Amino acid sequence: MMEINRPDVLAELEPLFDAYEQALVSNDVAVLDELFFASPHTLRFGATENLYGYDAIRAFRAARPGKGLARTVTARVVTTYGDACAVTNIEFRREGEPRVGRQSQTWVRMADGWRVVSAHVSWMDG
Template sequence: MALELNRPEVVAQVEAAFEAYEWALIDNDVDTMNALFWDAPETVRYGIAEIQHGGEAIRRWRQTCAPVPRSRRLHRTVVTTFGADYATVSTEFTSDATPLRGRQMQTWARLREPDDAFGGWAIVAAHVSLIEPV
C-alpha cells in the first residue's frame, strides 16, 4: 500500500494546529501549548538548554520557562504529512533577542478525535536549537 504524502486537506489541518501552537508560544498561552503536546510518558521535548521526557515534565517546565520574544519570526517552514495521521513540521526562526538562528522540528500525530479544537493533532516529539547564522 502506497503512503499518501502531503494530501492538501491533511497539510491544511497540520498547518492550522502548528499556527495555533505558534500563536500560543508568542502569547505565552501555557494552557494551549500544553493542550497541543501529547500528554504521555513517551513525549519528548529537547529544548535549547533543557530536556523533558513525558507530558508531565513538559508541563512543569512550561510553568517556569521564560516566554519566547514577541519579535520571533519564522522562516522556511516545511510541513510534510504521511497519510492522514502523521506529520512533521520543520522551521527556522529569528528574534531580536539573539543573533543566532533557531531551528525547530516537531513530530505531529492525530491521536484525538478529529473534531477537537486542533483537528485531533498533537505534538509527540519536538526539538529546538540555536546555531550561528550562515
Template sequence: MDIDRPDVVAEVAAAFTDYEKALVANDVRALGEWFWDAESVTRFGVADRQTGAAQLHAWRAAQPPLPPGRRLYDTKVTVFGSDLATVTTMFDYPGQEDRPGRQSQTWVRFPVGWRIVHAHVSHELR
C-alpha cells in the first residue's frame, strides 16, 4: 500500500481547504456536500453528535457562523492508498488561543469525489 502519495495528499489537502472555506463562510449547502450522504456518516462535536446525513444536515443548518479569525495549525494529511485519508488539525480564535480546538476527519474517495465519512471536534482541556 502506498502511504502519503504526493498526488493524493494534494487532492485531499485541496478538498480540506475547500471544506474549511465553506465552514468559515457558513455555506451550509457546500458543507453538506462535503459529507458522505449516508446513514453511516458520523460527526462528534464539542457538545453534540450526529449520526446519519439527515441529522448532520439538520444540525449544520441550525448552527450560527463561526467566530471570526479562525486559525488552523499543525494540519496533517495522511493518505492510505488512493482512496482513504485522515486529516487532523488544531484551531483557535483570536483571544481564545489558550483553549485550542482539535479536529479530525476521515475522508474516502467516492465516484462523486472526496467525502468526509467521520469527523470529530473537541477542545483541549488546560
C-alpha cells in the first residue's frame, strides 16, 4: 500500500520546495532551471503563457523581467505519494494585487533528485 506523506520523503522534498520559492522571488534562474525536469514532456502553464517542454520554460525564465516577483505565501499544502511522487500547492498574495495567486506543481524523484514535471500558476479574484 502506498504511504502518503511519509516523514522521510517530506523531509527531502520540503527544503527543495522552499528553495524553489526563494529562487522564484529572487529570480535565481539557475536554481529554477535545475529544479525543473529537463524534458520535452515537462510543462508549465503560467498566468499568461502555456509552455511545453523544458526548453520553452528555460527561454521564458531567461526573458522574464526579474522585478515584481515578491509574494507572500498564505496557504501551503505538500503531499507526497510513496517515495517518488509529490504534489505541492500554494496560495499567495502580491502587494497591491487584489487577486489571489495559486501555484501547483507535480514533483517526481528522478535519478538525479526531485524535479518539477508539471506546474500551473493562475489568479483568482479576491
